[in-house]
Amino acid sequence: MAKFVGAILSCEICGSEFKVPQCRAKTARFCGHECSVVGRAAAISKPKVAVVCKHCGITFFDHPCHAGKRVYCSKTCMESHDSHLQDKVDRHRGERNYNWAGGICQHSDGYLYEKCDDHPFSSRGYVLQHRLVAERHLRENHPESPCLIRLGEQLYLSPDFVVHHEDGDRKNNVPGNLQVMTNSDHIKLHNAIRRNKKL
Numbered sequence: 001m002a003k004f005v006g007a008i009l010s011c012e013i014c015g016s017e018f019k020v021p022q023c024r025a026k027t028a029r030f031c032g033h034e035c036s037v038v039g040r041a042a043a044i045s046k047p048k049v050a051v052v053c054k055h056c057g058i059t060f061f062d063h064p065c066h067a068g069k070r071v072y073c074s075k076t077c078m079e080s081h082d083s084h085l086q087d088k089v090d091r092h093r094g095e096r097n098y099n100w101a102g103g104i105c106q107h108s109d110g111y112l113y114e115k116c117d118d119h120p121f122s123s124r125g126y127v128l129q130h131r132l133v134a135e136r137h138l139r140e141n142h143p144e145s146p147c148l149i150r151l152g153e154q155l156y157l158s159p160d161f162v163v164h165h166e167d168g169d170r171k172n173n174v175p176g177n178l179q180v181m182t183n184s185d186h187i188k189l190h191n192a193i194r195r196n197k198k199l
Contacts, residue, residue, distance in 0.1 A: 013038050055081040104129065110170040120151050121159060130173045134163045137175040147180045162186045 007025035013035035055077035072078035103115030135157035
């Protein structure tokens, strides 16, 4: 005979012991249907408490077990309140999003973008990763570089400069593969690369 794996609890109504699977060990309260009916009826008969709606300010009454949990008088008020809408957005933002991949995503143009909300040149919270890598490298090793501009107390890569991938791989963003230059020099470089390919 298989050994029982679960928990032995005491019924809140009659006090008798009963067995439940381990998955119900924290939620089971009654030994059977009759005790469950009595227990639920007792919970329903408890006097309700007054709660003030967080959105419209109307006072409504709810069960004591809901006190501190339910703060809106209706679904309409809940969905209309600014803090609820913001909380709903925040629950799916950044690391809480089921599509979260460490803050790195690939654009259709082949470049990698990195999550960087506080960057002054971000677009919807993202910055091209090769620009961030080049920026960090210059900031740490060549803070006097003319490619950097100071905004507040921090140095950032100037929008007047572009970052070239020497091996042509747009996803290879190691510092040794990146070269910072002006846009005109970048165009000249790519024109030269095209001419060499035709030879």
